[in-house]
Amino acid sequence: MFRLWFSAGVVLWLVPGCVGVAARLYTEDDPLVILSGSSLQPAVTNSSSAWLVQFYSSWCGHCIQYSSTWKTLAQDVQDWQRVIRVAVLDCAQEQNFDVCKEFSIKFYPTFKYFRAHAAATDKGTIYRGADRQIQSVRQLMVNILQNHTRLDWPDHCPPLEPYSSVELLPLLGRRSDHFLVIIVEEPDSFVGREVILDLLQFSGVEVRRALTSDLPLLDALKITTFPSVYLLHPNGTHTHLHVEKCLRFFFVSFLRTLPGVQRSSSSSSVAQMGALPDTQSTEPWRDFNRSKVYTADLESALHYLLRVELATHNALEGEELKVFKDFVILVAKLYPVGGSVVKLMETLSDWLLSLPLQRIPYQAILDLVDNKMRISGVFLGAELRWVGCQGSRVGLRGYPCSLWTLFHVLTVQHEATPTALENTGLEGESAPVLQVMRRYIGTFFGCEECGRHFEQAAADGLDAVQDPEQQIQWLWNQHNMVNSRLAGSLSDDPLFPKAPWPSPALCASCHEETNGVHVWNQDNVLRFLRHHYGASNLSPRSRSRSKPKGDRVFDVEPGLDSGPRSVRDQDQTRLNWISCAGQKTNLLTDDTAVQRLRALMNCVCYYERWTRSD
Template identity: 65%
Template sequence: MFRLWLVAVAVLWAACGCAGRSARLYTEEDPLELLSSGSLKPAVINSSSAWIVQFFSSWCGHCIQYSDTWKLLAQDVKDWQDAIRVGVLDCAQEENFDVCKEFGIKFYPTFKVRYIHCYYTLCVCVCVCVCVCVCRPPLELLLTPCLCCQYFKAHSASTDRGVTYRGADREIQAVRQLMVSILQNHTELERPQHCPALEPYRSAELLPLIGQRSDHYTAILVEGPDSFMGREVILDLLQFSGVQVKRALSSELPLLDTLKITTFPSVYLLQPNGSHTHLHSPKPLRFFFSSLLRSLPGVKRSSRLDRPSYTAVGLGDKRAEPMREFNSSQVYIADLEAALHYLLRVELATHSTLEGEELKVFKDFITLVSKLYPGGGSVGRLMETLSDWLIRLPLHTIPYKAVLDLLENRVGIPGVFLGAELRWIGCQGSMAGLRGYPCSLWTLFHVLTVQYDSDQSALRNTGLEGEAAPVLQVMRRYVRTFFGCEECGRHFERAAKDSVDQVENAEQQVLWLWEQHNRVNNRLAGSLSDDPLFPKAPWPSPSLCASCHEEKNGVHVWNRNNVLHFLRRHYGAANLSQRYSVSGPADIAPRHTSSPEREAEGRAGGGWVAALGFTGVDMSLCLLLYICSGLFLMLLFFFFKVRSRRWKLRYSRLPL
């Protein structure tokens, strides 16, 4: 009896301890389907794809603790959704009471799988309360929820509720392999519409393909008989065209002898021109194989959704000019220049005047860029000139036209220039309207976080040095105030509100921005904004940083230390390319020079005006003030001259 009381206390403690975040375990931003009483049956009944649905309760401590795992599972198999989809339904919501009762949900979490054309059932486990009374299992077993799956027939009747299966292993790898088994147990006619064959090929079927020309790549993945990797890679490439993956077992000796394969798993690549070779992978892991195949030339994400046909000027469905050659392992100054050009001449132009909070945010942004911009040259000098002008100008309202005049250098300050051309290089897209400015803005802030990490003294005496994450805070305020995509701004603000205050140093600042960028890529992968030639994927890819990727319990994980080292090197000053830059050559070096030294550099390149410690704008204002003062003095002179003459005339006519 005491043991039962202890179990009850433990369960209540687990539920109450997680109550703070149980209000809403899943949101629209998660890569899964949020189902309800009205959408459950239309989604899973008579569906062309399989489904795995978790029925949970928002008050259940197990469900709360397991929610992060379920989200990771959904993200891990996001590209499988044409074959099998992941969903959730909250049985604690009053409107869902009836449907949960109808589907026989008694315990949480319960996982129901919609299984296409399933003609067999699996046994149901004994309920937990019986286990307590009879088996008396240990406490930790009672606190471990069972995995429950429900199988449905395709085009089943509305009265069919399937059969529930429960399994003790609830880790991502086990559930993922369960999903693979569900799909493979279909016949060819019963298979989901967009699910390829998962059965292994024989040597007699694969050997004739060697040396044959084709319109796509063929990847032969050879693995052991108990491996799931081949089937998982096939499903990972489900939404990509230009490559087909076929699996074979290590028992196919004729195939192994012909291809000279001795290690497993291995991938042998048949190219469209008839040539063939081993696909070298730094690590024999699922993530590496999938990423390498996705990055092959001509392989792109396919979508059954038609892209919109833009009719606005400059937004046609074809590129106006050919793709520029670029190296994905480098960062291009031209992208940073294009980002600043669009930001200052297009996005900022929607604000006719800058005042109050807008003016403060703009000043902070210009100050940040002027201190951390690594490109130097005319753009760096322009940012410094603009920053000095904003700081010294004692105005609470500034018209945008004044900012534009300085950007266009209409006062003739030597060595100050920002090209008025959107020349994307590393951020160019396969068609107009893809990548471009958002990509370059991410790149700009990545560069700024790394520059600040290398020289934190650069922001001394700017008013920004007191913040733990100054680059992120300025970026947050800029996106909230000026960024044109309102929905994007709300997403970024939500992410910043949740975690940016937890960033305590420059290293965490670099990693936080990288992590958020990957989350955005994961959310937008496969959407209309995703470029088919440059699909959004976890970055950096294995080809850029193999040591950044690891696998734990069959699930991809990041080596954050190696990621930080890569980011410092990739976005560092030494990796910035001046090719295609329109600002002219400049010495690219980390900003380690002190403020007096940088002022001396500006004076050396700015002529006698800069040598006095003033910018061209300062001198222009002084000249204007001098002219106005001269005119005012002349008016005073004529005023008193006329007044004195009248006085003399008046008193000269008085009678003696």
């Protein structure tokens, strides 16, 4: 969710090459491991401990809100780090794009756990539980450890299975060089295992657990309340431990104060494996005209959407493919600026609609977006440059803001060009821009929590939108409602506080007062929105138009130069197109889907040159 005046609950993003301390949700001062694209695989492969990794995006509003919970969890289980480590990896960092794609991270936050001694091919297991509160995740960590086998048991993890009376009763009265603690608990209790792990890094004490179903043990120890702690002293005596409350914290606090119990000297602090450095500079703030909408933001939105967000899907098929086609068609028909971006979206749209395929690899889409076929006039910058969507400091706003802006622009353009969507399959919908937006966010937008909020709003009121005018107003009103809900949250930019928009400075006539209460002048708001997001108010400021040099982006096919063509060459181009189109059926039998689609992209290229030569 997204725009200049409000960055909807999902507002952190990084300007390229500018990773500052202020932008980061997690730092080296937090009791967790900050992983990067280069350190993730080495960290989890054949590790002596298990790992629980949160893959997040620093622009995801839910990730921002959840960061304090994750830090608290990491602090709570800090003494477990020798057997299971808590980590984070920011998928919004450009250097992490590839690894997040490799590990199939589609939504944020995604939680994956890796067993100890995992193979290099192990991409982890996703935790899909809806409850992500500290206690639930902590119990998940216990289960992760306990589900290991003898072959892959974490090197330093003590036994977590319950002991029996046969094993424990002979220890009564026996002298030892340390305290032995027996925690008797219900079968579904986690207290015993959590205390075992809490004392993992302490010497002078050993903790074992037993269950209430072991009646001989209960009779011998005279235990009637649970959980209970029975303490065996080094001198052979044993007592029932009484604490103020039978809770994990009280048990651990008491046991750590026993004589001779101390933190092991081998305990080490959490290392920041491959963490991104804090020394990089931040991009200076650049003021801008807030009454304008910038094409730089719109193009950056499309760049991130096509090259990063979509890249989390190895292939598109079924509903995903349909949603993507609808989005491409919508932008191709309604993007108001024209030029190379529209040419790209039109080419992409024609290509998608012409393919008789039910499944398309993402790599084939990327090849076309990067124009590896060297189609004349097709270009989309491969960098992020925010102008109206820049934040007051590095890491705020960015992509979510720009995506809001893009859909606002499309709603206004749809009203201005009512016939643009004819014969596209979208013309039958009363609110096609909003419906495509709804489907896109629900299918591809990385912040799952944000997507659920938007879907709820759409389910509650989108059916009432019956014409392009109402479409403009609905999105504006919904944006303001989200703005109000998130005002003052961690994702709020202090220079762009979430407040009702447009402000009086932008549109004084939009604001009125009735009986001392602020009200919107809906007619003036609509006029303002039509102007603000209209084609005449778009500014190209600060968008780099330089095309990549050499083969950094373009992989030029032999013979596909764009110079003048002779009649013979034009005829050959036509023949190539006809021949290529006629071979589509054969191409479908190729073993490699990406190669097949690259060949089909040649068809698009031949067709484009054929029509241009005419």
